[in-house]
Amino acid sequence: MQKACHFYLLPIGGTATAALAGLLHDAGERVSGVDAVLYPPTSELLAELGLPVRLGFDPAGIPADLDQVIIGNALPRTNIEVQAVLQRGLPYTSQAKAFGDRFCRSGRTVVVAGTHGKTTTTALASHILTTGGLDPTALIGGVPRGGRPWRLGHGGWTVVEGDEYNTAFFDRGPKFLHFRPHIFVVGNVEFDHGDIYPDLDAILAAFRAGVALVGGDGHIVANTGDAGAQQVAANHPRAVGYGLASHADLACKDWGHTDGHLRATVRWQGQLFDLETPLVGRHNLDNLLAACTCALLAGIPPEAVAHAAASFPGVRRRLELVGEAAGVSVVDDFAHHPTAVGLTLEGARHRFPGCRLVAVFEPRSLTAGRRTFAAAYENALARADVALLAPAFHRVRLGPELALDCEALAAALVARGVDAEALREDSDIVDAVRRHVRTGDAVICMSSGEFGGLPRRLLERLRRDG
Template sequence: MRIHMIAICGTGMGSLAALLQAQGHEVRGSDANVYPPMSDYLRDRGIPILEGFDATHLDPAPDLVIIGNAVRRENPEAVETMNRGLDYLSFPGALRRFFLSRKTTVAVTGTHGKTTTTALLSWIFTHAGLDPSFLIGGIARNFGQSIRLGEGEHFIIEGDEYDTAFFDKVPKFLRYAPSHAILANVEFDHADIYDNLDAVMAAFRELVRQMPPDGLLVAGVDDTNVRELIQKVGCPVVTYGVDEAADFGARNVRMDGERMRFDIVDEKGEEHPMASPINGAHNLRNILAAYAMSRHFGISPEAFRAALASFEGVARRQEERGEEAGVLVIDDFAHHPTAVRLTLAGLRERYAGRRLVTIFEPRTNTTRRRHFQEAYAKAFESSDAVIIAPVYHGDDLPAEERFDPMRLAADLKAQGIEAHATATLDETFAEALDMLQHGDLAAVLSNGGFGDMHRRLLAALAERARGIAR
């Protein structure tokens, strides 16, 4: 089948493209935002990417068009698809049609931690010999990819609460119809489609309601909203938590060099020592979630321990991009204030002794808006210095709705944190380069390309080091 994918470079769409290619389909796609790692990932697999959106990209006519959830109704390729009467599906609809209907679907849901937990669970199942299929919203470093079609019965998938497509406003995870799910946490997010927390809760409430009686819900009870949601559920529930009493918990948490060591306490009160290459309270909860689901499917504590020890994480999640002139540059996808706070706390713990300089881009549909203005003032407390880039496409939003970097900088300065708001990405780069010193840790936080900030900084720092050497 010849398949054309509109907005192919999104993490989910790019992953689906590779899955469909592995099934033998002829896949091509288009996107306005073509940048690594997804662009490299697709091109390495010989999947053509057409830059920009144009009706002529549908020539010759494909057998099926898959329309990404970022695509708007007025997109010229979407309009042409409708005008020609071509067969089309949403991203979740295509997943369900081609893959999920044949597998036991295990969805990882929640506001935070989905990608890391999905990658970890996929690695645990693979290491245990279950040969799962998986779809992860990022590149899992153990696999070098975000997707795989395995021979086993399980399909492990990152379950997003974002809507399916402009023609189907239902949350993606409902279209996946999982029989097994992890529900990690629930906060307000996606301000472009949800008016408030109640609307987000309604989406998760429907997910919980649809769980089949023979399924399983693994619930993170450290989260107040999750505790509320699991009061009415028609399937068995297993809980995990660090702060609250739960079926699966953790004790004796400590750092040992670059590894986090702890004991998992199971529902029988038995302790199982673990050593993890990923650290921080947020990752501890991710690990507990994966452990609880793994035990349900018969994976032993010993097998879990061995797999966890060799877990390499996910690209753009506390990823070391390089070190030049004594400055270590970290890339992370964190953007929601809770994720920013937890990520920076984890970096502070892991790289104790380094000055932490955070370079932040307000880029998502939520972070571009003022909703989290006050929350961000508390999110950077682990940083020694913060550089705030301009709001991505800020002029598209009314001034009264737009996030205010200048105000955030002032709020951080009031807490004794050095902070600078910049007017352009070039100014962001120059400010960062001027600030960074030997021994620093530069944490670059953005969910997009950020003007190739990591590469530019590393190249400039390398040039600085060569100048010093001369």
């Protein structure tokens, strides 16, 4: 029997790194790791596995018997444990390369890429392939409701979320370049990650590099309704389109919402069939069509695809209802790019018909916190009835010249009829939200970070106040 390898994850608490830890553990390897702090749900998942996880970076804690260090892109070269790994000459690799080398060797890997919708599409594609009997391995950048962000399968298929962000401090290319795609999904392409991409052309070039990895018998699955996706897939001989366009290979003929579910009638290879899934919003129609296209290309019959899509549980932090109290619904969402913020609020209108929407937004990432998107955020947040803006998380690092001016944004929203407020740095955000909400409201908390546990804390406050 082959001796298990010892992998040390540095850090281990991110969704993707925790998912890789889970996969390696399920594959019979030894896994340990470190992080500065852990948050749910990954803290809960790691605890379930019983993995040795240390809090606080300390070179003295690096295991002496490790076989490989896996370094995530969250850590810079200046991290004290990273420096120790380099100084000691320990073997190391990136999270993306470690996953690709171990789990993308079968030649049947589905890589789901795009500026928005990757996590939901990846989770849905994994769910359909699993329910359809293909037994895939999967790594998802979010946690499916009632499940885990990874799955170790034995059917030869792999489904992975393909992030365009940089791989690690020692590998500035996109993560998806490590995944050996058989099917490469391009859901949408917009400008994002302004800290590493100078403009949209640079992002388009990155996606084209991903598409170029698809083998001769593989497919590019592209959204016919997105200009960026069409630029990337243009003239590719193995491009397969999905969307509302009549010429799409998986063409949506009709769609709408029924009882809080998304439904659609689609055509594939001359056959019409119906799809339904417990998701809402125009953006989730795209996610549904993308995942179903992958499943159809994998050989799952249309009726089996439809059956599987109907039982999809959704993903945590994607319009996730955390709870209700005092007649107020509290929702947690990962939206951070202005397009995603707008689509999330649009979806919330369907999920909470007749409710006043109170948007609480934290510009968390380096890109979200820049002035670049000020006008786009104004248009997105104008879909809410109330908009409360937390200070940009990286405002000090960006400086006043580059940081998003939340007060100016709030003023612009007020001019458009939105009850908007830019929250002060020293304000209690729960108190601020509580002042604005009333019975019948839906509070949509949006951040790419943990937002100080705002949804949970707000719910507790509402229950306490009665």
